[in-house]
Amino acid sequence: MPGQVGPVVASAPAKVILFGEHFVVYGVPAIVAAIDLRARARISRRDDELIRIRAPDLGISGSFSQDGHFLPELGREGAEGTLKPIFIAVREVLRSLGVSSGLDVEVRSSIPIAAGLGSSAAVAVSTAAAVHWLLSRRLDRELVFNAALEAEKLVHITPSGVDPAISTYGGLLRYTKGVGIEHLKAPGQLELVVGDTGLKRSTGALVSAVRALRDRRPSRFSSILEAAMELVAEALQALGRGDLEALGELMDVNHGLLCSIGVSNEALDRLVHSARRAGALGAKLTGAGGGGCMIALVEPGMGQDVARAIEEAGGRAFLAKLSLEGVRIEAAP
């Protein structure tokens, strides 16, 4: 193989759950959207066989041998755990092409991490796509998805595949447990504001708490679940007709149902109310709750006021449009 060429830069979007988090565990479909907060991977060839990975935003770097042995550089503590999924994504692409090549990988991201926005999947997807392009001049989305899904198995024990799917393909999807992923026709445009409480939460603990509630109060829980099922059906119809007002109202209702199963908290409710007060069409927590992020749906072009209100209420706000495009090659030699 020739010496170092490149770099190739690929980017991939973050995700938000528009409707159905938590209830998805019990069979309610979740509606998930790609948003234009992106992770970027920059890849170039090396003369040796090392996969050197740098995440300058996190101040960590290190190298993996082709067989996965880790040589730390910066940010020893936890560096291997953070970089390993990225290495797995690279390794899967190399395997599928039947080559072994040394690579320099640099990842950067504007996606809040550990906030339920699919940051790790977006990093893996952008990395796999850039590596594949560098080595084959093709963007094979299925291959990229599968490589990122392998990487996700290190992050989540049994990943649903939703995060790498939405990051690879963009747009909107419906995920139903036991059925899988269906891509949805996206409405013209959706403009969201993501508000990050900055509070860490444990998805696992929240999912367990909801399960305990279900086991303790099956009858009440199943009524709430039915309401959630109706709500997602209504949301699919509203998306189909591009009815933003209905979508906003349904987000408010979904937030209420999530409150009734105990997964919201004070910080999330504060950001949700600040967004509604500032004119959002609707607002809800997104993801596991108990911290992490909320989202607000806004009229096109009206995100700034809502973002300001969220910041004033103590959150970090990000304007985020629906990203119809999934992973893409940004630059190639």
Added chain:
Amino acid sequence: MPGQVGPVVASAPAKVILFGEHFVVYGVPAIVAAIDLRARARISRRDDELIRIRAPDLGISGSFSQDGHFLPELGREGAEGTLKPIFIAVREVLRSLGVSSGLDVEVRSSIPIAAGLGSSAAVAVSTAAAVHWLLSRRLDRELVFNAALEAEKLVHITPSGVDPAISTYGGLLRYTKGVGIEHLKAPGQLELVVGDTGLKRSTGALVSAVRALRDRRPSRFSSILEAAMELVAEALQALGRGDLEALGELMDVNHGLLCSIGVSNEALDRLVHSARRAGALGAKLTGAGGGGCMIALVEPGMGQDVARAIEEAGGRAFLAKLSLEGVRIEAAP
């Protein structure tokens, strides 16, 4: 009849809805408690036949002739409307006794008005009881209830009778539309903190908005209604065993369901969260929502912290125990 004697003082408690507001319109039972915030009426005879009523807390006073003609004194604007229900309560007692007597009526109350706490009923009940005692030396609760119910018909077009019933008899009751009022065995003690947002709201407008939601989304609404029905059944069980922790959790769930039908707001949620954060066992809006009051259930003796948190969050807080006693005669010559 002899000349002026008295005064007789009677007091009657306020009410809070513990569970089931709004859903009660659609057949879910509501659980209502008397709390020891009280209205007081002080009655003495006059030598003439006027019913002179003073509400010094509100800065209004005026006199009614026996046939209901109003002679204003202080606070002309709206004074007649405010004082008329009190006159009706007096008139009903006089009618039932077959007498016509001039009376001086002074009402005072520690119950926030127009906040969903049954202030008008407590005033009418305490007035009717004091008048009845003054003229007959008896406290006939059924007569008092009926007199106050007549007064309530001026305040609410079709009163359920819940407010005068709880204020007359105290304790706990279950009200089911189409079934009526059933008194419940009260648990040992309930300590609540009432938080008043200070925001006025229109019960009628909120009830109408919920009805519009029901008409627009009958299927989703009926699932939420079923969850509310389960919840009230659980609450009755928890009350039966005096299980404060379960009651607190159920209050949180009930608040979530009220959020999902859109009747909470930012101020209520802020007070609810402040109470939970300060150690309340549970917290929810009480009454119509959209302003008005919330309640928090606390461990016995732990109300001060929660009250302070509610005040810091911008509300007015009132410690309020379950009042097993309804109307009572406080002083009589």
